[in-house]
Amino acid sequence: MISTVAVALFLASWEIAPRLRLVDPFFTSRPSQVLSAGVDIVRGGTLWHDAAVSLSEFAAGFALALAAGVPIGLMLGTFPTLRYLVDPPLMALYATPQLALLPIIVLWLGIGMGSKIAVVFIGSVIPIVVNSMAGVRQVERPLVLAARSFCATRRDVFIKVILPASLPAVMIGVRLGLSRAVLGVVVAEMYVSQEGVGNQIMRLGSAFRVDHLLVYVLLVSAFGLGLTTAARKLEERVAR
């Protein structure tokens, strides 16, 4: 209730202030303009093409990150020597904004979809690896010992004890990875590209078409928010 009122108030003042010339509408646009820009964009037709490009880059990069990140993380969590070897470079990468790698990735892979997939992959694989690794290490020793004393083989322990027990941590990594992947696609496309949602945002931003720009930004936000909410739901179900 209060949330609705707050948003309504915000939208109303955003609509009215430019009309009363309190702020320059060129800088801020107005909700009604954004709405009509939204109708324009949906009717225009390039939206579907750009969305499809960005979505496939996102999906490819994130799928690769899942396929590589979870097994690597679980393996690093299981074998301490391997972990000691990989941990320092991994932590250095984890602490660095991975998007700083963008220019060099473009140099290696060009301005097409490959560089975007790589940016998404790198951004999302690191939280997935780090959290999967932490998940295995958090598995309580008594659980493992109990399984061992009932004659479980190492493989049984891994599949029946360690894997389920570390699943919640893996899910946290997946959720963090998702939001980084969304940002990665957009920023990579903004940096250099020929198509995609980020490319549109860049074009509209340079032309200062605030109303159209906001439509795209709102779409990306809704997409990211939807995904993280879904991941959170899944996380709660897994944790139970």
Added chain:
Amino acid sequence: MRPLKPVLLGVVSFAVILFSWEAAVRLGWLNPFFTSQPTAIAAALAREAGSGELARSAAVSLREFIAGFGAAIIVGLTLGVLAGWYRSVEYALDPFIWFVYSAPLIAFYPLFVLWLGLGTHTVIAISFLLSVTPITVNTATGIRTLSPTLLLAARSFGARPRDVLWKVALPASVPMVVAGLRLGVGRALTGVVVAELFVPSGGLGSSIAYNGGLLRTTDMLASLMVIVVLGVVCTQGLSAIESRFDSWRTGPGL
């Protein structure tokens, strides 16, 4: 855990990476145009350090980071305490926080350039907006999830709401607040670097973008190395502060 083995293996791991990188370039397996090589990067770093260029661009980025993150701490703590204390403030703030949290904020940089000019102010604004949300959310959660036993105990000793806030709720939420700061540090640093890629400000990210445009791989990687070091120092520094703030706590936090 034995402390020596991990450290030793960590050093070995960096040494192997640097050595095989250098060797692969010298043996002609890797094209130095694409990958550069550690010795060349070290030479570039030494040259930039000698000419003062390195200190200049690092100082610009550091200043932006401190301004953006500092403002985020002040605003985030204030909003977080208000939202944690008054339900109505939380409901009013919620939709905006979620939008700022999930929006690709860098998309707004042309607008920020219009409002604030091309340069450091825009970078600071983006860094601030990226890092303010986790601090606000975590502070509010920390105060909201105050244990009812503590609250009842304080009340029954005649504490007024203000006393409860300052003497019970705030100290009890330190772990959540620090967790928020930890998330915020990463996002503030990302904000600085990404904004600098797009907005020339003379900082490290701008140097990467500039050298990237000229295809000067070595200089690009040299700036990247400085960013890596900066990131590691920030994260480690925060862990040090965290363990200090938490040292008075005897039981498990929360």
